[in-house]
Amino acid sequence: MLAIVRRYEAAGFRAWPAAAVHYDGTWVVRLTAGHPAKRLNSVNPLDPGDTQHVAERIGRASRRFDAYGRPLTFRMSPLSGQVLSKHLDEAGWSRFDESLVMRLPLKEAQLDTAMDQIPLKDISRFIGAAIKTNDSDVSLRPGLSEVIGAIQPEAGLFALEDGNEALATLVCVHDGDLAGLFEVATEKSARNKGHGRNLILSALKWARLRSAREAWLQVEAGNVAALSLYRSLGFEEVYRYHYRRPPGA
Structure with missing residues (x-):
């Protein structure tokens, strides 16, 4: 273990x-x-x-x-x-x-109907969207930019947008056979509409195409909605x- x-x-x-x-x-x-x-x-x-x-x-x-x-x-x-x-x-x-900490073998993920989505190349655009979906203070923008810019494995910056409005965002880090999901968030007014689920599935499809075999993530134990979503996708607890x-x- x-x-x-x-x-x-x-x-x-x-x-x-x-x-x-x-x-x-x-x-x-x-x-x-x-x-x-x-x-x-x-x-x-x-x-x-x-x-x-x-x-x-x-x-x-x-x-x-x-x-x-x-x-x-x-x-x-x-x-x-x-x-x-x-x-x-x-x-x-x-x-x-x-x-x-939860995991999902990607061979068990239902990704056939997931939309194909190309990660954003514009870090600044992604950061702006992520600050909105996470309801974060704009003062965190430089720090978040520094963290994302320092990621060594391949990082896919995913955002679901409606025009100029960010609906959901996440970072998928492809590291060997692992695909880690980070900063998964949906804008408050857009929740319970499947946006987070759709974006996660797109990111996992992207990672599987890059030969990742297992997805993993970290989620707060008190985040009931997120836990319900992840479990419905097939994620299972590894440790706390x-x-x-x-x-x-």
């Missing part, structure tokens, strides 16, 4: 790259000045057995986060292990925002992760 988790974790780091990455043993410290997303600003432990000098290392990580003006945040997957979890419990750290912060953070 841990080998599977490591595979998705590594793919996630490549697909949604932080601006600065530091290693402390097998802890991956990711920081991004231009975007506040937790997965871009978190400590990611990758070995349950790496438990040496935990308090000292947390202190080092805290100083790095302070320098970026970010709250110290640990992203806890099954790779974090029980020893570290117990240490954080005893220190009174809060636990929040659980998410699921959550975030932790120290008292007062």
Whole structure:
């Protein structure tokens, strides 16, 4: 199981790259000045057995986060292990925002009727659409541009539009035999009309044509509508992760 988790974790780091990455043993410290997303600003432990000098290392990580003006945040997957979890419990750290990692073998995806769609080449146009569908603050535009521009594997920028109005957006990162879906969003007034489903199917069809064999994504456990959609498409849970912060953070 841990080998599977490591595979998705590594793919996630490549697909949604932080601006600065530091290693402390097998802890991956990711920081991004231009975007506040937790997965871009978190400590990611990758070995349950790496438990040496935990308090000292947390202190080092805290100083790095302070320098970026970010709250110290640990992203806890099954790779974090029980020893570290117990240490954080005893220190009174809060636990929040659980998410699921889900997968779908593309040979099982119903893509025959999916519309053929060419990803956008204009990053600026896509960013504008994504900010609208995600209802994000326009101040995040430079940071999001930086993240998307830094993606090393092939990234398909998908947008469903009605004239100049963005209805749904997503990023599909084709990385070997994996196709990761990121930033999947539908504009509030356009929800429950099948736009998200249609765009996901188009992106998966695009990825399968590029020889991807498995789709995967991350979704917050509390996002009932998204979970229902993904499960209806055939996605199944692989593992979960959550975030932790120290008292007062």
